[in-house]
Amino acid sequence: MSRAALPTVPLRTTTAPVAMPMLGLGTWQAERDDCYRAVRHALDVGYRHVDTATAYGNEDQVGRALADSGLDRDEVFVTTKLPPDAAGRERETLESSLRHLGTDHVDLWLVHWPPNRQATPSTWQALRDLRDAGLTRAIGVSNYSTAQIDELIEATGEAPALNQIPWSPTDFDPVVMAEHGARGVAVEGYSPFKRTDTHDPVLVEIAGAHGVSVQQVVLKWHLRHRVVVIPKSVDPGRIEANLDVMGFGLSDEEVARIDRLGPGPAGA
Template sequence: MAETPDVPTETAALPNGGAMPLLGFGTWQLRGDDAVRATGAALEAGYRHLDTATMYRNEAEVGRALAESGVAREEVFVTTKCPPDRADRALDTLRASLEQLRTDHVDLWLVHWPVGGAGRDVELWQRFVEAQQEGLAREVGVSNYDPALIDEVTDATGVRPAVNQVEWSPLLFDAGTVAAHRERDVVLEGYSTLKGGTLEHPTVVGIAERLGRTPAQVLVRWHVQHGIVVIPKSANPDRIRANADVGGFELSADDVAALDALGG
């Protein structure tokens, strides 16, 4: 691995003219000093996209790491999420997130998962639109939504989610899902990419061994080449750096097709 990670620079275009780095650092399950150290290590390695959530209970630690990193706030794309059980106090939840994160806005605020119930997802999405109008969130999006629900909230408000974050890996690849998001001009973002047996899958391991890369690097690179956002998480500084070191190689078309086929 290179001493300085070769971090991919590709981004996804967002509705308001912003750019979302395809590589982000996930912070789920990182708490306390571990969260501060890991987030700091990610920023030092060159990540410029941090993903957290109210329910992760680590926004203060992520905010501290960013503040202490020496990296300018405007250089880092910050995402947080609102749990649907706070739908009736969504804007207060976001303001609390901003205080914890030590910033006056997030670059992306996501509905963490659907609320359910007649009209309730639309009601919450209206609060998200208000947050964007107030400048508290530059972009707003959703997580764990299907295309029909994306259409429902878009049709009701005239504002489409900029991003949909879903569980994603070669084992879950579905060309129809990719196409549905592209047709709607919604950025697809994957989470839990390194879970579910992906790191041990013989196809992934075989490609990694042939290229002299780690299975995690193959999985991150696969996302980047598809134009899908990926947010690998680790508490280990060496793995954090390795997971970002994917800018210096490409998967062949055959390798991408072999990985895509795992979702079949």
């Protein structure tokens, strides 16, 4: 697969938009050398987006793989996340992440969960300050509700560039998509396979019609909706298969059938 075939989504910042590859490698629960080998293989076969987090405990392995890949730093989009219990220690947490990753900046830094389940505008302001200082190119949140996003906007005048949330066909809700779109917030989905019934007859039928796996259909469905997706795997074959989704297309009717698997109005 050619790198140029991978679509990107623009993330809003205070300067020029940052182009984020819409398909990346997730590293949750990838540990030690397994994480290193997975990231190295992913970069070798064409991934240019890697997602990690302070809480994953593997930023050093991600950084080692980045360094050993031989790729220029600006060729790879790197995301990491601030643990909610690090609210109030934003700078030292990000600086620690950068040391582990072996880079002077990340491309996207997220608040991993709302601290104490609250929107916490003070933490959002700290992310804005560190973005303006050049330690991250874009900033966002993860696992935030629309109401919490609105609280950040109300307090600072700036919406997160992105919200990373659990997402799959069974989670699909056009209202959630519309709410984020109206605020200029990109959506990134995690756990796309864990939250999917891979034996669902609709998905099995569509996969069979295209000669691909159900997992590949799920990833393609994310891309059709302009939702960034980060499937996690440490298996080389699965890493390659997850990237190989640009050689087929889903019709509007097929996308609509998959949408109806969700709980929202389209799935009612």
